[in-house]
Amino acid sequence: MTKPTNTGGGPLIALGCEGSANKLGIGIISHDPTTGKTAVLANIRHTFVSPPGTGFLPKDTAKHHRTFFARIALAALRAAKVTPSQLACICYTKGPGMGAPLQSVAVAARTLSLLWDRPLVGVNHCVGHIEMGREITGATNPVVLYVSGGNTQVIAYAEQRYRIFGETLDIAVGNCLDRFARTLAISNDPAPGYNIELLARKGGAVLLDLPYAVKGMDCSFSGILGAADILAAQMRAQDKILETEGPGALKEGETRITPEDLCFSLQETVYAMLVEITERAMAHVGSAQVLIVGGVGCNERLQAMMGSMAAERGGSVYATDERFCIDNGIMIAHAGLLAYETGFVTPLAESTCTQRFRTDEMLIKWRDD
Amino acid sequence: MAASIDPNFPCALTVEVPFPTHRLASVALKALQVDKELSSLVTRSFAISAPSDGVTDTNAKGNILQAQYKATTNRMLRVAVNSFMESLALVMEVMEELDEDVLTLQDQVN
Numbered sequence: 282m283t284k285p286t287n288t289g290g291g292p293l294i295a296l297g298c299e300g301s302a303n304k305l306g307i308g309i310i311s312h313d314p315t316t317g318k319t320a321v322l323a324n325i326r327h328t329f330v331s332p333p334g335t336g337f338l339p340k341d342t343a344k345h346h347r348t349f350f351a352r353i354a355l356a357a358l359r360a361a362k363v364t365p366s367q368l369a370c371i372c373y374t375k376g377p378g379m380g381a382p383l384q385s386v387a388v389a390a391r392t393l394s395l396l397w398d399r400p401l402v403g404v405n406h407c408v409g410h411i412e413m414g415r416e417i418t419g420a421t422n423p424v425v426l427y428v429s430g431g432n433t434q435v436i437a438y439a440e441q442r443y444r445i446f447g448e449t450l451d452i453a454v455g456n457c458l459d460r461f462a463r464t465l466a467i468s469n470d471p472a473p474g475y476n477i478e479l480l481a482r483k484g485g486a487v488l489l490d491l492p493y494a495v496k497g498m499d500c501s502f503s504g505i506l507g508a509a510d511i512l513a514a515q516m517r518a519q520d521k522i523l524e525t526e527g528p529g530a531l532k533e534g535e536t537r538i539t540p541e542d543l544c545f546s547l548q549e550t551v552y553a554m555l556v557e558i559t560e561r562a563m564a565h566v567g568s569a570q571v572l573i574v575g576g577v578g579c580n581e582r583l584q585a586m587m588g589s590m591a592a593e594r595g596g597s598v599y600a601t602d603e604r605f606c607i608d609n610g611i612m613i614a615h616a617g618l619l620a621y622e623t624g625f626v627t628p629l630a631e632s633t634c635t636q637r638f639r640t641d642e643m644l645i646k647w648r649d650d
Numbered sequence: 651m652a653a654s655i656d657p658n659f660p661c662a663l664t665v666e667v668p669f670p671t672h673r674l675a676s677v678a679l680k681a682l683q684v685d686k687e688l689s690s691l692v693t694r695s696f697a698i699s700a701p702s703d704g705v706t707d708t709n710a711k712g713n714i715l716q717a718q719y720k721a722t723t724n725r726m727l728r729v730a731v732n733s734f735m736e737s738l739a740l741v742m743e744v745m746e747e748l749d750e751d752v753l754t755l756q757d758q759v760n
Contacts, residue, residue, distance in 0.1 A: 343736075344736075347736060347737075347739070347740045350740060350743070350744065351743045351744055351746075351747040351748060352747070354744075354747075354748055355747055355748065358748075358753070364750075364753065365748075365750055365753065366750070384685055385736075385737070385740060387684075387685070388681055388682065388685070388737050388740055388741060389740055389741075389744050391680070391681040391684060392677060392678075392681045392740075392741045392744040392745065393744060393748060395677040395680055395681055396677055396744070396745065396748065396749050396750065397750060629680060629684060630684060632684055633684060633685060633686075634685075
């Protein structure tokens with residue numbers, strides 16, 4: 282590991298602010314340069330949950346982050362028992378993400394940096410996920426599957442970049458799941474994907490026919506969502522027939538569609554696609570480790586499917602639980618502090634946000650393998 | 651209000667926000683001026699000024715944040731100023747809750 286730029290000795294502490302989507306997270310992390318140990322001192326999160334049948338809009342999400350920033354930051358400082366003067370830097374998510382929520386958190390992070398006279402470090406959200414996943418699981422050089430509401434990428438490290446091997450051609454896998462939850466008007470609390478997972482566990486009597494859209498190393502999900510929406514409409518038509526004409530009114534041989542089987546079929550189809558492209562990336566790179574990060578990464582069905590693929594290749598799957606998988610402040614603090622230790626800071630005038638910020642744009646100076 | 655009308659940006663509004671100290675006014679200015687205006691139909695400039703009521707010597711460096719907005723239409727002006735006000739409210743809340751002297755005071759109370 283590279284030596285930290287400040288030579289005061291003792292652990293370096295950073296505060297991280299995340300707000301690229303509907304989670305506002307503030308985390309405080311400590312790196313001990315002598316032992317190389319990392320300690321999570323605080324990891325507080327507050328989620329903007331929109332009503333069933335709706336998604337989170339940028340304007341409302343930004344308002345949520347502005348409303349909760351001060352109290353979440355205070356809670357993080359209290360939990361960590363840290364004062365501002367002990368911090369080495371303030372890290373914030375520079376992108377990618379939704380513009381208005383990103384900007385509202387950046388304004389607050391800048392204010393903290395100015396009030397406390399601490400440097401800012403702008404962090405790539407995807408790199409935050411990857412570094413936190415590596416730290417928590419101990420996976421040294423895995424193929425990374427980054428799956429969330431906004432991103433779907435298969436990533437492998439080479440020569441100080443996290444390189445994208447495959448990705449979605451349209452919407453993210455989490456966006457496909459979130460929007461299907463909206464079609465079914467199921468709750469967004471705690472997360473739409475989690476509620477789909479619970480429904481899917483009760484399904485499985487039939488695997489409904491959905492398109493399977495892998496194109497080389499890339500995936501496409503919008504057509505699958507469209508097909509699932511059509512099946513959901515057929516289900517509601519069946520509901521109506523059964524309600525008005527009584528049981529047994531369905532046509533001979535017609536499959537009765539249920540929300541449980543729909544959720545099951547959607548999960549099986551999209552996760553099989555993700556496992557396929559991940560396996561291909563592992564074969565390319567010659568790696569047996571696979572690390573799953575991002576909000577969809579806490580789906581246990583995805584973890585199980587990936588696990589059996591990895592086991593057949595003589596490897597294993599590394600995943601984290603919702604504290605670190607779902608967007609959080611600690612991953613921003615962690616990746617930011619890694620960059621800070623190599624001498625990286627973001628000057629105030631450059632502390633803007635960007636909705637588009639690809640994973641491979643970031644130089645991973647702290648890795649020398 | 652703006653003294654003279656800019657023909658390209660005829661709709662103008664200047665917001666003056668007094669802060670307790672020059673330091674806080676300057677923090678607000680620096681935190682808010684980083685993000686560019688998203689629309690080319692709006693221009694803005696920030697400055698810090700001193701109160702004009704004769705008590706300038708106590709706040710010689712000025713403690714008033716002056717935000718001057720100019721836009722092509724009143725609608726664009728309203729959108730830009732609203733967004734400024736939202737960010738300003740966040741900056742002020744962070745100051746109120748998280749400035750170091752406030753945190754020290756809170757620790758003493760608890």
